[in-house]
Amino acid sequence: MATIGDVAQYAGVSRSTVSHALSGKRPISLATRERINEAIAALNFTPNAGAKALATSKSSIMGLIVPFTPEEFAPATMQYVLVVSETARSLGYDVLMVTEVDGARGITRVTDSNLVDGVLLLDVKRHDDRVASVLEARQPGVLVGFAEGNDSLDSIDLDFGAAGKMLVQHLFDNGHRTIIFITFPQELFAQDVGFAWRFRDAAVSAADELQMSIVIVYGDTDPATRYKVVGEALDLNPTATALLVHNEGALVDLPMLLAERQLSVPQDLSVVSVFPDQFGGMFSLPYTAIEASPRPVAARAVHLLAARIADSDRPVVSELLEPVLIDRGSSRAI
Amino acid sequence: MATIGDVAQYAGVSRSTVSHALSGKRPISLATRERINEAIAALNFTPNAGAKALATSKSSIMGLIVPFTPEEFAPATMQYVLVVSETARSLGYDVLMVTEVDGARGITRVTDSNLVDGVLLLDVKRHDDRVASVLEARQPGVLVGFAEGNDSLDSIDLDFGAAGKMLVQHLFDNGHRTIIFITFPQELFAQDVGFAWRFRDAAVSAADELQMSIVIVYGDTDPATRYKVVGEALDLNPTATALLVHNEGALVDLPMLLAERQLSVPQDLSVVSVFPDQFGGMFSLPYTAIEASPRPVAARAVHLLAARIADSDRPVVSELLEPVLIDRGSSRAI
DNA sequence: AGCTTGTGTCAAACCGGTTTGATGATGGAG
DNA sequence: CTCCATCATCAAACCGGTTTGACACAAGCT
Numbered sequence: 001m002a003t004i005g006d007v008a009q010y011a012g013v014s015r016s017t018v019s020h021a022l023s024g025k026r027p028i029s030l031a032t033r034e035r036i037n038e039a040i041a042a043l044n045f046t047p048n049a050g051a052k053a054l055a056t057s058k059s060s061i062m063g064l065i066v067p068f069t070p071e072e073f074a075p076a077t078m079q080y081v082l083v084v085s086e087t088a089r090s091l092g093y094d095v096l097m098v099t100e101v102d103g104a105r106g107i108t109r110v111t112d113s114n115l116v117d118g119v120l121l122l123d124v125k126r127h128d129d130r131v132a133s134v135l136e137a138r139q140p141g142v143l144v145g146f147a148e149g150n151d152s153l154d155s156i157d158l159d160f161g162a163a164g165k166m167l168v169q170h171l172f173d174n175g176h177r178t179i180i181f182i183t184f185p186q187e188l189f190a191q192d193v194g195f196a197w198r199f200r201d202a203a204v205s206a207a208d209e210l211q212m213s214i215v216i217v218y219g220d221t222d223p224a225t226r227y228k229v230v231g232e233a234l235d236l237n238p239t240a241t242a243l244l245v246h247n248e249g250a251l252v253d254l255p256m257l258l259a260e261r262q263l264s265v266p267q268d269l270s271v272v273s274v275f276p277d278q279f280g281g282m283f284s285l286p287y288t289a290i291e292a293s294p295r296p297v298a299a300r301a302v303h304l305l306a307a308r309i310a311d312s313d314r315p316v317v318s319e320l321l322e323p324v325l326i327d328r329g330s331s332r333a334i
Numbered sequence: 335m336a337t338i339g340d341v342a343q344y345a346g347v348s349r350s351t352v353s354h355a356l357s358g359k360r361p362i363s364l365a366t367r368e369r370i371n372e373a374i375a376a377l378n379f380t381p382n383a384g385a386k387a388l389a390t391s392k393s394s395i396m397g398l399i400v401p402f403t404p405e406e407f408a409p410a411t412m413q414y415v416l417v418v419s420e421t422a423r424s425l426g427y428d429v430l431m432v433t434e435v436d437g438a439r440g441i442t443r444v445t446d447s448n449l450v451d452g453v454l455l456l457d458v459k460r461h462d463d464r465v466a467s468v469l470e471a472r473q474p475g476v477l478v479g480f481a482e483g484n485d486s487l488d489s490i491d492l493d494f495g496a497a498g499k500m501l502v503q504h505l506f507d508n509g510h511r512t513i514i515f516i517t518f519p520q521e522l523f524a525q526d527v528g529f530a531w532r533f534r535d536a537a538v539s540a541a542d543e544l545q546m547s548i549v550i551v552y553g554d555t556d557p558a559t560r561y562k563v564v565g566e567a568l569d570l571n572p573t574a575t576a577l578l579v580h581n582e583g584a585l586v587d588l589p590m591l592l593a594e595r596q597l598s599v600p601q602d603l604s605v606v607s608v609f610p611d612q613f614g615g616m617f618s619l620p621y622t623a624i625e626a627s628p629r630p631v632a633a634r635a636v637h638l639l640a641a642r643i644a645d646s647d648r649p650v651v652s653e654l655l656e657p658v659l660i661d662r663g664s665s666r667a668i
Numbered sequence: 669a670g671c672t673t674g675t676g677t678c679a680a681a682c683c684g685g686t687t688t689g690a691t692g693a694t695g696g697a698g
Numbered sequence: 699c700t701c702c703a704t705c706a707t708c709a710a711a712c713c714g715g716t717t718t719g720a721c722a723c724a725a726g727c728t
Contacts, residue, residue, distance in 0.1 A: 001448070001472065003684055014708045019686055027705055046446035050387030051684035054713050059384060061430070066416075078412035082400075085433040094449070095431045096395070099419040112380035114335070115428070138335065223618045252617055256589050283586055284557045337714055348678045353716055361675055385714035388683050672727075682717080687710100694705075 002043035010039035022047070053114070062093045062305060063116035065130060067123045068101045076248070076294060079276065080122055080144075083298035091306045093117070104133040111137035118309045120144065120301055124155070125192040140308040144301050145194045152316060154304045158297055159320035160195040160274075163290040164203035166323055167244055167272045168210065170288070175334040176242040176270060178213040180233055183246045185226075186218045199246050199274070215240065219247045227253050234261060241334055242270040245287075251275060252283050266332035277326065287330040290323045297321055336377035344373035356381070387448070396427045396639060397450035399464060401457045402435045410582070410628060413610065414456055414478075417632035425640045427451070438467040445471035452643045454478065454635055458489070459526040474642040478635050479528045486650060488638045492631055493654035494529040494608075497624040498537035500657055501578055501606045502544065504622075509668040510576040510604060512547040514567055517580045519560075520552045533580050533608070549574065553581045561587050568595060575668055576604035579621075585609060586617055600666035611660065621664040624657045631655055 008015045013032060020026040021036045028036075039045070053059040064084055066077065085095045096116055100106040103121075107130055110116045117139055121130055124145030131150055134141035143155040171179055181203055184196045200216070207214040217233040220226040230250050234240075234257065245251050251273055263269050265287070275285065276293040300319065307314060342349045347366060354360040355370045362370075373379070387393040398418055400411065419429045430450055434440040437455075441464055444450045451473055455464055458479030465484055468475035477489040505513055515537055518530045534550070541548040551567040554560040564584050568574075568591065579585050585607055597603050599621070609619065610627040634653065641648060 001446070004686095005684075015685080016687080016709080017707055020707085023686080025687085026707085029706060032706075044446075046443075048388065048684050049447040049449040050384050050391075050393060051713090052686080053384030054382065054388050054715080055684080055686045057384075057713075064431075078415070081412070081415065081431065082433055085431045089434060094444070097398075097415065097419045097429045097431055099416055100423060109380075110428070112335070112378075113383040115383040223616060227618055249616065252586065256593060259590060259593050282557060282583065284561055338716095339714075349715080350679080350717080351677060354677085357716080359717085360677085363676060366676080382714050385683090386716080388685080389714080389716045391683075670728090673725085675724080676722090678719105678721085680718090680720105683715090685713090687712080689708105689710090691708085692706090695703090697702085698700090 001048075002045040004045070004047065006043055007036065007039045007045050010043060011035040057114065058117055059115060060093050061096050061116045062088050062302070063096050063098050063107070063110045063119040065098045065103050065107055065119055065121045067103060067121075067125075068099065076276070076279070076292075077122070079278070079294040080298045083295050084120060084302055087299045087302040088306075091302065093302075093306065103130045107133040107137060107141075111139045114138075118142070118305045120305055124194065126194050126197065127192050140305065140312060142301050142305040142308065144297060146318070151318075154308055154317050156297060156301050156304060156317075156319040157195065157321065158292060159323055160198040161202035162320070163274055163292075163323040164199040164201075164246075165206040166325060167274070167290060168203050168206040168212070168214075170272060170325065171242045171244065171270065171331060172210045172212060174242075174270065174331050176212070176331075178237070178240045179207070179242040179244055180215045180217060180237055180240045181207075181244045181246070182217045182219060182230055182233070182250050184219055185221050187221060189218075196246075203244060203246075214244075219250050223249060223253075226250060227257070230254075231257050231260070234263075240269075242272070242331065245271065245273040248275060248279065251285055251287075255284075265330050270331040270334075272331050286328050288328045289326055291326050292323075335382075336379040338379070338381065340377055341370065341373045341379050344377060345369040391448065392451055393449060394427050395430050395450045396422050396636070397430050397432050397441070397444045397453040399432045399437050399441060399453055399455045401437060401455075401459075401464075402433065410610070410613070410626075411456070413612070413628040414632045417629050418454060418636055421633045421636040422640075425636065427636075427640065437464045441467040441471060441475075445473045448472075452476070452639045454639055458528065460528050460531065461526050474639065474646060476635050476639040476642065478631060480652070485652075488642055488651050490631060490635050490638060490651075490653040491529065491655065492624075492626060493657055494532040495536035496654070497608055497626075497657035498533040498535075498580070499540040500659060501608070501624060502537050502540040502546070502548075504606060504659065505576045505578065505604065505665060506544045506546060508576075508604065508665050510546070510665075512549075512571070512574045513541070513576045513578055514549045514551060514571055514574045515541075515578045515580070516551045516553060516564055516567070516584050518553055519555050521555060523552075530580075537578060537580075548578075553584050557583060557587075560584060561591070564588075565591050565594070568597075574603075576606065576665065579605065579607040582609060582613070585619055585621070588621075589618075599664050604665040604668075606665050620662050622662045623660055625660050626657075 004015050004018050008018045021028045021033050088095045098106040119141040121143045124143040124147050126148045128147045131147045145157050146155050183200050188196045215237050265271050271287045273287050273289040274292045275289050338349050338352050342352045355362045355367050422429045432440040453475040455477045458477040458481050460482045462481045465481045479491050480489050517534050522530045549571050599605050605621045607621050607623040608626045609623050
């Protein structure tokens with residue numbers, strides 16, 4: 001492989017001149033620049049990543065810390081990963097997947113060795129030991145999700161609190177007063193998964209404020225049990241006029257569950273939920289929902305990290321992305 | 335951050351001695367080794383990845399080339415990614431995601447710069463321009479899937495041909511003579527997606543050999559259309575006694591489609607398919623199926639790549655993983 | 669005793685970039 | 699007509715590891 005020295009020799013200049021031509025950090029005459037470009041093309045020169053990283057202490061790699069949560073819904077995670085990668089590339093970064101079970105150790109590993117310029121933490125929990133690892137590292141980190149007590153790391157997420165409130169309000173506005181709220185398994189709450197808490201608490205308190213009756217149903221990690229649990233909730237609460245679903249698995253079960261009970265949406269029952277349009281498309285889920293696309297969150301997170309890498313002194317931000325309701329007509333006024 | 339020089343100084347030895355102690359490439363006295371270890375612990379030393387990569391021309395990073403196929407089913411891809419990452423770690427490698435739309439260029443980018451020690455290509459198509467990129471690169475590559483005419487790169491995949499044949503045979507053995515075969519959209523075939531071709535061709539020719547009647551139904555990328563197409567196939571072929579489904583999306587639709595027609599499995603209709611157990615669990619799909627878990631394929635691919643990186647002269651392998659049928663009782667003898 | 673072999677260590681070169689200080693040439697301001 | 703700033707370039711040092719050749723010393727063999 002051609003090195004910068006080969007290019008310099010071919011072009012008849014010194015190595016530093018080539019470097020300056022490449023980086024633009026010092027003026028280079030047009031003639032020289034052209035000779036250098038010819039040499040680069042002729043020798044098919046590409047800078048060695050390791051050498052560059054060593055010299056600059058920058059690898060142009062972001063570490064993506066994917067949490068090890070078997071319950072996690074794979075399609076959504078994959079979307080995050082893809083958008084992160086795509087956005088990172090557009091900013092000149094590559095993405096290294098860090099998937100070890102012990103996320104905190106994974107962070108230490110890639111930061112101590114200077115493998116990455118910064119880390120992006122997916123699915124941050126309310127108490128998350130990965131945050132401490134980031135704070136100890138020399139490189140910056142950005143959180144997707146919010147850790148309690150953190151005020152020194154940039155954070156971002158969809159505003160699940162506002163989402164919960166908005167959906168409840170939407171049902172209220174349509175005249176619903178008794179609703180069933182299907183959320184994630186208790187395990188997820190026990191694991192401090194932030195978006196589950198934020199959505200649930202906001203939905204419940206909104207319902208309380210509006211004096212609506214709300215039945216909370218926790219899904220189950222086992223799909224068969226989940227199916228049964230949700231079905232029972234439907235049977236036990238015949239007076240409920242609407243369903244608020246925050247659980248992708250239950251959502252996929254829903255058409256079947258409703259068909260079994262000869263319930264049609266929205267004539268017999270209104271349904272509102274939270275899921276990405278793309279996901280709804282994949283499974284034919286024609287429900288009014290908060291658009292929970294990973295795209296804006298992931299893209300913004302990458303931009304925040306890039307900005308933080310470029311300037312460690314910029315003010316810390318904590319952003320809640322405003323939820324957007326897509327009305328697909330599955331909630332009927334009564 | 336501490337460098338190897340700091341460690342050497344702290345331990346009162348030369349840098350090369352520390353390096354040798356770390357790599358074990360030269361004998362070091364016990365006393366010295368202990369002093370070095372103390373120094374490493376005291377200074378919290380971690381070798382600089384860039385420096386190591388520069389010195390050794392090895393980054394300990396594998397590039398994972400994820401194809402840009404919007405039709406692709408996200409859960410399966412995520413499983414691949416996770417298993418690849420996990421397996422790579424167990425062999426001392428990290429994984430860099432390469433997701434650019436132009437996969438071939440992505441490969442050139444990460445190999446020319448010596449950013450990766452090798453690449454893993456997911457979902458290789460029968461004619462795949464990424465293969466040429468790998469052949470031009472200095473680093474080795476392993477294909478998941480088979481490219482036509484390739485005999486110099488290690489390849490591996492589940493044996494979809496055998497899978498198709500096995501399922502048809504299974505139905506035949508249970509007495510079925512008229513079956514409906516639901517496969518992927520025509521687009522996927524047009525795009526040369528290997529596993530779709532291999533499964534279809536094997537299934538069809540097995541059916542022909544066994545003198546079974548087989549109706550081929552191509553799914554659609556639009557889920558609503560797919561739903562309709564599959565439903566029509568059911569209505570138009572009332573004499574079919576079994577369904578062979580090779581299409582995850584259609585599979586998820588199936589419970590609903592059958593419920594609408596009051597068909598129960600396996601009393602009224604037998605169903606066999608191909609999907610990972612884990613996926614079936616996620617959506618309650620109690621169908622007899624070829625286990626299509628990404629795990630063995632992905633893990634083996636990573637091992638092959640590691641072996642190839644270690645020894646570029648080892649014989650090229652082309653492995654078809656034997657399919658395993660999991661009988662969940664959804665195919666009834668008639 | 670002399671020679672070989674093996675053990676343990678060090679100094680120096682090298683990997684391929686970037687960065688800095690120095691230097692000569694050119695041109696505009698005073 | 700100086701003087702100084704800017705332009706363009708080069709040599710050398712540096713980033714933090716690994717690798718190689720050399721050397722000192724001890725043990726084993728004849």
